[in-house]
Amino acid sequence: MTGQKRRALPGFGLSLGYSLFYLSVLVLIPLAGCFIKASSLSWSQFWHAVSDPVAVAAYKLSFSTSIIAALLNAFTGLIVAWVLVRYEFPGKKLLDALIDLPLALPTAVAGITFANLYGSEGWFGQHLMFLEPDGFVGHWFSEDGWFGSTLFTLDTRARGGPLAIVVVLMFVGIPFVIRSVQPVLAEFEIAQEEAAASLGASRWQTFRYVILPALLPAWLTGLALAYARGLGEYGSVIFVADGIPGKTLIPPVLIIAKLEEFDYARGTFKYEEAAAIASVVLTMSFITLVLINLLERWSKKFEPSEA
């Protein structure tokens, strides 16, 4: 063990000891507490809590809106990153700085301004009435509409529906893809593009076969980060989604509801059920985290080694 030796630089024991102490007290022990609480339920109780139709609908909603928002961000983020790195135009610096606003703006503020903007009297909402179930586009997707009656029904409401959740999740996820792709694109050597051109590749072929593969790891990392952020988002969603159980209710809201629900039979709050649902969401998040870690390790392989 190298840790037992005296080292030239001081403070190893103190810094590592304090780090582990603080990490354990603030993060590891409380998180473990959540799983322990959930495990105090019997298996059938646990299964009942986490497989409740409302809970399952909530996972599905969270999963699908997050992935749709992340994919949309991946597409637009690539374009915005490209524009910010490659083109010059007035106001570019300002645009670049504003990309990070979703990280700096409190989510509650984002929530209320989006709710207001897309409300029936909001600047945007008043032009989007056609998306409502009784509007001409929304009608197609409702149970009575052509699309809804022949294929499947889709809730396209701009206010309160899944579409609204996708929009705010897009907002909170904007910086991730752009900020992942931007540095890779900026450091991309012009010589590689020149080499491709000299070998007869068209501009599109160069992009498709030379630039895009180099961006892929960073791009996927950005996508995964945006997705992870969407999974956990709470503050902005509760203002725009109308929170109908089984339709537009996300897991965090369900957890809070369980926490405040009093179990008269047992004379206590339903902490265990809240912990059970939380542990399902946590597991999903941890899987995403591992995925992001693997992606980052993968992308490191492409960096030129120091030797």
Added chain:
Amino acid sequence: MEFNKSVREDPWYLRVPLILFSVLFIGIMVIGPMVNVFAQGLELGLGVAFAAMAHPHALHALRLTLTAAVIAIVLNVTFGIAVAWAIARFRFRGKAVLTSLIDLPFSVSPVIAGLIFVLLFGAYGFIGPLELSPVAQRIGNTIILGFVGLVLAWLNSEFNLLSFAFRPRWARLILVLGFAGLGCIQPVTDLDRIQIVFAVPGIVLATAFVTFPFVARELIPVMEAIGPEEEEAARTLGASGWQMFWYVTLPNMKWGLLYGVLLCNARAIGEFGAVNVVSGKLAGRTDTLPIYIEKLYQGFGAVQTASAFAISSLLCCLALLTLVFKTYLEWKNRQYLQEQVKKEAS
């Protein structure tokens, strides 16, 4: 012009639509909502906006938000420096695991971050509100004062304060045991019940949890880029550990540190989900600014809504200010690290 073109230059029919798309996208998704905050905040005039900000509950929420943010920053800066020092300067087993554990709170939904503290310290939680029996009080005091003794012993070993009277080993023993014993015999604090959830400590804990990774994440790469040579040089020139930290490590990491603090602060002030669960939303007592905004917004009437937006404008200004500082610090930090690259290239 044609012959002077770089392979990188895209034709205008590609360039112009892509720029327009980007500007439009950011315009609709970011600038529009931001402008809307200010527009709605001023809808009923400046008078209403100022009245909303001057309301005692608003001021109390502001104070609580800042208190929680400051404590969370202090805790996370201490941790960030410690963990960055350990990871960037030493080799040890489990380093990769520790590095990825730092990011853990980022992947935890804020609501769950609040939930875990309710599960621990809530009325029906594992520990519950800290009810301290006389024995527990003594044990707590022993631990706290023992820790104080440990800190003093460390300071002593760094500065050789007691070297005139004791050997270092004895001085350490006397300090730790002395202080711990003092705590055991005579309790110096008389707290017998500490309410954590639905009170300020819970808000601080939840805020510290969600902002946990920020400082450490910024400091580790900065310290790795700077390298240990200057610190080793300071040691060969006779600097003690503390002198080395103060004169070399801290000045070298300052831009990265400020950057981390800035991000930590922005998130701490804006945190909603986690605080929402632990605060209990007691008006004028455990409301932070974002929660106060939510309450106003859920309330009825145009004045309430305008007030919510007025206070939101305040936070929005803070966010914009954060962005300005962030851009400046990024530039400064890059410049600082580049000096080293230049140095090595020459």
Added chain:
Amino acid sequence: MSIVVKDVVKRFGNHLALNQVSVEVPSGALVALLGPSGSGKTTLLRIIAGLETADEGSVHLHEEDAGDLDVRDRNIGFVFQHYALFRHMNVADNIGFALKMRGRPKKEISDRVNELLRLIQLDDVGSRLPSQLSGGQRQRVALARALAARPRVLLLDEPFGALDAKVRKELRDWLRRLHSEIHVTSVFVTHDQEEALELADRIVVMSQGRIEQIGTPDEVYHHPANAFVMKFLGQVNLFHGRVEDGEVVLGANDKDAVVGYVRPHQFEITRHPIGKPSWPALVVYVNAAGVQVRIELRLTDDDRSLEVIVSQDAFRELALKTGEAVFVRPKEMKVFRDDVADYAI
């Protein structure tokens, strides 16, 4: 003895960086640790400084066991490969750092800083930042900083490694003069044999964590202890042969095979064969630009290339041209075996 290193062993994981290394450095000496990269020379220097700890063995500084001494208490001056100047402090603050750490009064610090700035011939750069200096200037500032607290031992890690050839030469001469003035016991690490031969009064040749030879520049160059030292300290031609009656007979042979080593300047080129051995060869390439003339020969017998260096005078006398047939014979040959005598005319 100023520095005594005894049986030091150092491992990094599974890699054995230093294997039973012992070195003694007399007071006032200027010693070079010479070796290829990965030979452990920098590790040895850092162990002497206290920047690394040895797994086994001991280090004594001025008769005092330094094993328990912290870096800061060893009173050494260390010059880092990339200087490690404090980038946020100006030159004067950098040089005065060691005295400040020792709590000396401001007046004393500024006097000492000015004295050192004069010594390194940079009187007017005290208020500049390290980033505003050239590589050679930084090097001198780093040296002044290391000397400020009057260390008992000066340690330099590749002191000229990051500089271009001309500045390197200047600084080398300057350092030698400086050392003869202040006479502080110094150890420097280098991979450049020319630098070591020119600057040091003792050279420690290292490879793969072991010491191959310790000696004066003359000893290690002219009397290398083994093949590695011979090859590392200059160009060398190899001859495979066998031992017959304690003498080397050329021509590869499985039985009792040996290798003979001949430096390029240890050959004689003639128009006619003289004595034995004397091999026929063709002149392949001649480069007469320089102090000496470099000639590439190909042996007619076994088609091998030889590198030969002759003086300009000898070259003029021979009047060699490319493609000409000549005879070549070694004047000296090293054979690193105890039972075989080195060959010499």
